[in-house]
Amino acid sequence: MIAAIDAGGTNIRAQIFDDQEKLIGSEFMNTGERGLIEAIESLLAKYPIKNIGISYAGQVHNGMILASPNIQVDEPHIQAYFWDRHRVELAIENDLKCAALAEYRYWGxxxxxxxxxxxxxxxxxxxxxxxxxxxxxxxxxxxxxxxxxxxxxxxxxxxxxxxxxxxxxxxxxxxxxxxxxxxxxxxxxxxxxxxxxxxxxxxxxxxxxxxxxxxxxxxxxxxxxxxxxxxxxxxxxxxxxxxxxxxxxxxxxxxxxxxxxxxxxxxxxxxxxxxxxxxxxx
Ligand SMILES: [Zn+2]
Incomplete structure (x- = not known):
């Protein structure tokens, strides 16, 4: 099971897919209420997710959050955190880089x-x-x-x-x-x-x-x-x-x-x- 997450300044949107890439759940959370880590852990409590991709409104490098103007971050080493604690593979990229990957595929x-x-x-x-x-x-x-x-x-x-x-x-x-x-x-x-x-x-x-x-x-x-x-x-x-x-x-x-x-x-x-x-x- 995989989760695609769009972490913006005010909201976190998540889509959960099964192993055949069929959409099985959508979640919407306010970032004001909780940090990113807590929001993702609430998803893990609900779904047996093994792989997470995050589009992030800030600077990231090698699975680490470097700067986040608008999102509460309790743990910058987010990739290591989820592997060490939950054995979940996580990839995180800046939102525009994620958008570019999607556009590349869309336009062939x-x-x-x-x-x-x-x-x-x-x-x-x-x-x-x-x-x-x-x-x-x-x-x-x-x-x-x-x-x-x-x-x-x-x-x-x-x-x-x-x-x-x-x-x-x-x-x-x-x-x-x-x-x-x-x-x-x-x-x-x-x-x-x-x-x-x-x-x-x-x-x-x-x-x-x-x-x-x-x-x-x-x-x-x-x-x-x-x-x-x-x-x-x-x-x-x-x-x-x-x-x-x-x-x-x-x-x-x-x-x-x-x-x-x-x-x-x-x-x-x-x-x-x-x-x-x-x-x-x-
Ligand atoms: Zn400038």
Whole structure:
């Protein structure tokens, strides 16, 4: 029996499958009420689970949780903990890397692909011939912190030159607030309609930041496919058209021609990816 778990900032979702991969249970837990360890142990008390895959909203490496901004963690050595105490095999990956594994399979990719997500931040994950490309410490693909241009508001990491400081949901909110533009709801659409030159600048930097990010990824990774997802992209699907129409100005022409850019079609890519972690081998 296996469990696929999506551990987000506010909720834990779990799906339990039997050995024929038939779904036999779904659980939904609030992370505010309990930590991740306790939540998983409550699943083990209910089902004879032997294998767990976790999609995690934070940084992880080698079965260890390195940083978790929003989830209560009582035991960072989570993989060792469940093996030592319960003899359960557990694999844990960052949520975007899990989503990328699921997208790779969904789109039938054969070589290199990238999943890029714009929500609060701007992240990306690279899959190379079916395997997660990690870099030295599993931080490869942090495209949001690649350099772009100076932003008046610093990035969450403290730097002012990050792409994410110009192109992310949080950058939009903070820059609009900083310049007192009075825009609150449909941020990108309202920026387009504003006559304030600052609004135009924030919008232009957002679009250009996206193109810089995708251009850099295409030039360095030579992917067959880039899948765009995340809350900001899904609310503004015109960004996928903009990327397709304009990214060639920002990257190598030959590599651009070999890359398709599409909108994510998967509703629960991190959870689907968590299931793929059960049995995933490097
Ligand atoms: Zn940054």
């Amino acid at each position: 990719c054969k070589s290199a692909m990238i999943a890029a997500s714009i929500g609060t931040g701007f992240g990306s994950a690279i899959i190379d011939h079916g395997k997660i490309f990690r870099g030295s410490h599993n931080l490869a693909g942090e495209i949001g912190h690649a350099p772009y241009r100076y932003s008046d508001i610093p990035c969450g990491c403290g730097n002012h030159f990050c792409i994410e400081a110009s192109c992310s949901g949080s950058a939009l909110i903070r820059r609009i607030e900083y310049h007192q533009l009075g825009i609150k709801d449909d941020l990108l659409e309202e920026l387009k309609l504003s006559n304030d030159p600052k609004a135009r600048e924030i919008l232009d930097h957002f679009h250009e930041g996206l193109l810089f990010a995708l251009g850099s990824l295409i030039a360095t990774v030579n992917p067959e496919l880039i899948v765009l997802g995340g809350g900001v992209i899904h609310k503004n699907p015109y960004l996928v058209d903009l990327a397709n129409e304009q990214v060639e100005r920002f990257t190598l022409q030959t590599a651009r021609k070999q890359t398709k850019i599409v909108l994510s079609q998967l509703e629960e890519a991190p959870l689907l990816g968590a299931k793929l972690l059960c049995g995933y081998k490097e």
